[in-house]
Amino acid sequence: MQGCLEPAIFLRFFNPKRGSFASYKFHFLMADTPKQKKGGIFGLLSLTKPRIFTAIALTAWVGLLLQKDFLAYGQWASWVILISTILASAGGAVFNHYLERETDQLMDRTKHRLLVASDPLMLKLSLGFGTFLSVAGHALCWALLGPVSAFWLFMGFFTYVVLYTMVFKHRSLWNVTVGSLSSAFAILAGNTAITGELTTPGIILALLSFFWNPVHFWNLNAFYQADYQAAGIPMLPPKIGANKTILLILAHILAMLACTVALWAYSDLQMVYLIGAVGLCLLLFAMNAQNLGKGTDKLFRRNFIFSNIYLLLLYGVIILDMVIYDYHP
Secondary structure, eight states, rough: OOOOOOOOOEEEEETTTTTTEEEEEOOOOOSSSOOOOOOOHHHHTTTTTTHHHHHHHHHHHHHHHTTHHHHHHHHHHHHHHHHHHHHHHHHHHHHHHHTTTHHTTTTTTTTTTTTTTOOOOHHHHHHHHHHHHHHHHHHHHHHHOOHHHHHHHHHHHIIIIIIIIIITTTTTTTTHHHTTTHHHHHHHHHHHHTTOOOOOOHHEEEHHHHHHHHHHHHHHHHHHHHHHHHHTOOOHHHHHHHHHHHHHHHHHHHHHHHHHHHHHHHHOOOOHHHHHHHHHHHHHHHHHHHTTTTTOHHHHHHHHHHHHHHHHHHHHHHHHHHHTTTTOO
């Protein structure tokens, strides 16, 4: 339970000094792992959670793809939504680090974060840095994409920093569900860029993202439940048990499947999307169903990792379908 989320590749090479083969283990990071603290600008940049802001920015951009005027404004609007979302999301991540610094020191997964036991100067610098990023991201979005898009971007920021981090995370078992609204709002920010109008496909994709988040994070929570319990953070998996958690995950995947089909029905996406997206959703369902009656850390970890891959492949299928069929929203 205390291991890091570090998928690894084992390779064997011949060692001439020993006259035998030796095994080497190569890691690639999928979540927070123990590491040395970095100071200065690199330390501040580490607070922005680059993997998360990249995923959020991509999510917002896919929402823009489903906007009816994408072909007219898409090229420059794409850059604006990507940059503004990165800035706002990165700012939210910095605030999350600041607000969670005392809790982070209680968890093996997060006790090496920069702001754990940091000096007052670094705390002030981080607050200033987070404020700058947040204001810059929202101001850029407001100025170039309009107030409606900026509103949804702010709602994602507010949900993550205030509702999730400050209100629900330490008080409710449904904290993950509340936090799931953040990525849904990012899609709506992209979907309302320029025109200020929501589209039906954009709303459906936002719902799909909302249902995906618990699938992703409840697998993570189950794998790290000892960490969360040590920090006193209420999470659903330890409270209701592994099997009920998996059943709830499967229910969310079925809701995702319904959204997947609805997105095809209410947009001009074609069969490449439908076959690819439905296949990915069924694979995600089967992988999580495999853990029923087992509830093993190995499978929770695997399913957490695959949920990331699922989302990237889903967006890839959407883009591929658009390219093949010359999609016009």
